[in-house]
Amino acid sequence: MVKRIAIxxxxxxxxxxxxxxxxxxxxxxxxxxxxxxxxxxxNAGSALExxxxxxxxxxxxxxxxxxxxxxxxxEPFAGGAVVIxxxxxxxxxxxxxxxxxxxxxxxxxxxxxAWIDAPGKYLLSVSVDGEVRATRYITVE
Numbered sequence: 001m002v003k004r005i006a007i008x009x010x011x012x013x014x015x016x017x018x019x020x021x022x023x024x025x026x027x028x029x030x031x032x033x034x035x036x037x038x039x040x041x042x043n044a045g046s047a048l049e050x051x052x053x054x055x056x057x058x059x060x061x062x063x064x065x066x067x068x069x070x071x072x073x074x075e076p077f078a079g080g081a082v083v084i085x086x087x088x089x090x091x092x093x094x095x096x097x098x099x100x101x102x103x104x105x106x107x108x109x110x111x112x113x114a115w116i117d118a119p120g121k122y123l124l125s126v127s128v129d130g131e132v133r134a135t136r137y138i139t140v141e
Contacts, residue, residue: 038073040074042072042134043069044059044068045068048068048111052070052109052111060139061138064116068111069136071110071111072109080129082127082128084096084126087124116138122139
């Protein structure tokens with residue numbers, strides 16, 4: 001019975017991988033699933049409330065359009081290093097990386113801005129002390 005359940009789960013994961021596959025030029029790229037550890041929340045949008053929170057989440061932006069991202073760790077950062085990356089999954093490379101060491105250790109939320117100069121689907125990734133805590137896809141048209 002356990003073997004049947006394991007096979008079912010493997011098939012289910014394969015179906016999910018096929019569903020998240022999309023065509024980019026002549027090659028197919030399987031995108032990793034979005035991540036949220038411990039309830040962490042990563043949002044993007046065009047405006048911030050109180051300098052930290054996205055007022056209306058959106059995940060599609062124009063080329064060279066400034067956008068904000070807001071990350072809620074759901075627990076204090078405790079002085080840990082926070083790394084934000086924008087990843088091009090097609091090229092499998094990081095196109096932007098920002099390390100934050102100046103975040104108040106008692107704080108659990110931070111926000112910043114970015115822009116991307118080429119159309120495509122990108123992955124925002126936030127790591128705290130080397131652990132990926134949240135990822136979110138954005139599209140630039």
